[in-house]
Amino acid sequence: MITLKINGLPVTVDKGATLLEAIRFLGFHVPTLCHMEGLSPMGACRLCVVEIGNGNNNKLVSSCTYPAQEGLNVRTSSTRVMNARKMIIELLLATAPQSKTIQDIAAKYDVRRQRFRQRYESCILCGLCVRMCEEQMMAKAIGFRGRGDRRSIGTPFDSKSEKCRLCGGCLYVCPACELRCTYTEPDKAVCGGCANLSPPCLINYDDVMCYMDPCVACELPKE
Amino acid sequence: MSADSIRKIIDDTRDQPANIIVVLEDIQAKFGYLPEESLRVVAEETGQSLVDIYGVATFYKTFSLKPRGQHRVSVCLGTACHVRGGPSIEKAFQRALNCKTGETTDDKKFTLETVACLGACALGPIVVVDQHYFSKVTIDDVRRVVRKTLEGLDKVDITKDKSVFPVEIICSRCAHSLMDPTFLIDDYPSVRVTIYFERMHGWLRLSSVYGSYNIESEYEIPMDAVVNIFCPHCHTELKGNIPCPECHAPMVSMVVRGGGVVQICSRRGCKGHMLDVTGMN
Ligand code: SF4
Ligand code: SF4
Ligand code: SF4
Ligand code: FES
Ligand code: FES
Ligand SMILES: [Zn+2]
Ligand SMILES: [Zn+2]
Numbered sequence: 001m002i003t004l005k006i007n008g009l010p011v012t013v014d015k016g017a018t019l020l021e022a023i024r025f026l027g028f029h030v031p032t033l034c035h036m037e038g039l040s041p042m043g044a045c046r047l048c049v050v051e052i053g054n055g056n057n058n059k060l061v062s063s064c065t066y067p068a069q070e071g072l073n074v075r076t077s078s079t080r081v082m083n084a085r086k087m088i089i090e091l092l093l094a095t096a097p098q099s100k101t102i103q104d105i106a107a108k109y110d111v112r113r114q115r116f117r118q119r120y121e122s123c124i125l126c127g128l129c130v131r132m133c134e135e136q137m138m139a140k141a142i143g144f145r146g147r148g149d150r151r152s153i154g155t156p157f158d159s160k161s162e163k164c165r166l167c168g169g170c171l172y173v174c175p176a177c178e179l180r181c182t183y184t185e186p187d188k189a190v191c192g193g194c195a196n197l198s199p200p201c202l203i204n205y206d207d208v209m210c211y212m213d214p215c216v217a218c219e220l221p222k223e
Numbered sequence: 224m225s226a227d228s229i230r231k232i233i234d235d236t237r238d239q240p241a242n243i244i245v246v247l248e249d250i251q252a253k254f255g256y257l258p259e260e261s262l263r264v265v266a267e268e269t270g271q272s273l274v275d276i277y278g279v280a281t282f283y284k285t286f287s288l289k290p291r292g293q294h295r296v297s298v299c300l301g302t303a304c305h306v307r308g309g310p311s312i313e314k315a316f317q318r319a320l321n322c323k324t325g326e327t328t329d330d331k332k333f334t335l336e337t338v339a340c341l342g343a344c345a346l347g348p349i350v351v352v353d354q355h356y357f358s359k360v361t362i363d364d365v366r367r368v369v370r371k372t373l374e375g376l377d378k379v380d381i382t383k384d385k386s387v388f389p390v391e392i393i394c395s396r397c398a399h400s401l402m403d404p405t406f407l408i409d410d411y412p413s414v415r416v417t418i419y420f421e422r423m424h425g426w427l428r429l430s431s432v433y434g435s436y437n438i439e440s441e442y443e444i445p446m447d448a449v450v451n452i453f454c455p456h457c458h459t460e461l462k463g464n465i466p467c468p469e470c471h472a473p474m475v476s477m478v479v480r481g482g483g484v485v486q487i488c489s490r491r492g493c494k495g496h497m498l499d500v501t502g503m504n
Pocket of ligand 7: 467468469470471472488489490493494
């Protein structure tokens with residue numbers, strides 16, 4: 001067991017717990033974007049920053065990946081944290097302003113404008129979809145490709161994946177693409193359920209792990 | 224490409240720890256690029272997922288998924304080379320080869336690429352063609368480099384070539400000069416180090432001239448022997464931090480006075496080097 005202090009309050013957590021878990025255990029709020037229960041933490045978005053340490057020795061860390069340590073002194077809303085958090089929100093807004101998730105976070109933290117060059121990316125490289133696909137869907141159909149400003153998400157060679165089970169999990173968790181399947185191009189539709197009026201998941205797959213909402217395919221009555 | 228040849232490469236590298244990278248390097252060495260089919264075979268044979276392999280293949284700049292030309296031209300656009308005019312050298316190559324960066328000429332002779340810092344900043348702008356380094360390249364040099372490459376870079380006469388330059392090597396630990404003005408190789412002071420191999424201990428002198436592979440030693444060093452190299456002043460082993468890209472033997476690392484690092488392979492006869500300033504090959 002590890003005892004640490006969050007905003008001055010002591011809390012005891014299991015070894016291996018992250019700061020975020022300790023913080024949430026006490027009920028303090030820290031915003032997150034790339035963190036999701038059931039998926040391994042990745043620390044990609046930095047939105048969950050908190051300040052740790054004392055005196056000259058303090059620093060900002062991402063709470064979703066930082067392991068709880070004995071005697072650590074954590075601040076979740078110091079001026080430094082608030083400034084860093086706002087900056088990160090601005091950067092997210094600069095990257096994908098069309099994202100409802102990001103807009104909501106910005107509204108909540110009263111960020112109304114951002115100071116960077118505006119872009120309209122459909123992906124913020126949070127890696128949620130990749131982890132969803134690998135860890136919950138056991139498919140490993142999509143992954144990170146390239147690096148630096150060429151980093152992107154997709155299938156190998158951008159070709160249709162044999163591993164993809166068309167579960168829609170990746171779309172479901174994505175905070176940026178907000179790309180609900182609309183079945184405009186049959187090739188690109190996620191499951192085709194709306195078009196063929198039969199539950200494709202049940203025909204094609206033994207295990208139904210559909211995360212699409214409101215994909216109604218599997219709720220259709222069986223013959 | 225045949226699936227069998229890929230399988231053989233995988234078998235040959237089974238005992239290596241950083242397996243995937245080694246396998247991909249070997250495939251690339253064999254075909255000049257990573258054919259799509261080969262990555263699928265690697266995935267099948269190693270049991271690793273194609274997504275991960277594709278991720279590695281697209282992460283590292285050494286790997287190419289498109290066929291490359293016979294000669295690879297890399298223009299350094301690291302910070303130092305950038306301020307010394309790297310981008311205009313890049314443009315000059317684009318004009319001279321009539322191809323864009325990252326692409327291959329129509330006759331499949333050249334592929335033009337850029338790199339970020341080759342560790343020889345003091346000698347920039349640096350251009351590397353097939354592992355041959357050209358220093359302080361000017362726009363006027365560009366056509367000459369292209370012409371030389373077509374003539375065959377190995378034929379370059381090192382004593383007449385203007386791009387040949389002697390460098391001053393120092394120990395990375397104690398910063399003593401390793402230059403020996405009393406012992407000339409290629410008419411320039413040689414680089415003196417201490418070597419140890421097969422329980423023998425003695426001196427070795429390397430040419431300080433770019434492109435020269437001349438060495439002299441107290442002992443006859445057999446081909447393929449891997450030697451340990453030490454600073455004669457502080458006796459620190461001059462160890463590089465990466466294995467030889469060619470043969471995976473440890474690299475020997477030395478510092479160029481004024482900036483830059485030379486890494487050479489510690490295996491006699493191997494052409495692996497990160498900066499071909501000295502040659503003990
Ligand atoms: S639809 Fe499901 S299996 Fe296919 S890429 Fe998305 S998460 Fe992976
Ligand atoms: S596609 Fe969406 S979920 Fe996947 S990394 Fe990009 S933003 Fe995150
Ligand atoms: S049922 Fe939903 S997820 Fe499936 S193709 Fe139609 S719209 Fe897309
Ligand atoms: S939630 Fe912690 S870095 Fe994204
Ligand atoms: S910047 Fe070109 S060698 Fe360092
Ligand atoms: Zn020394
Ligand atoms: Zn070597």
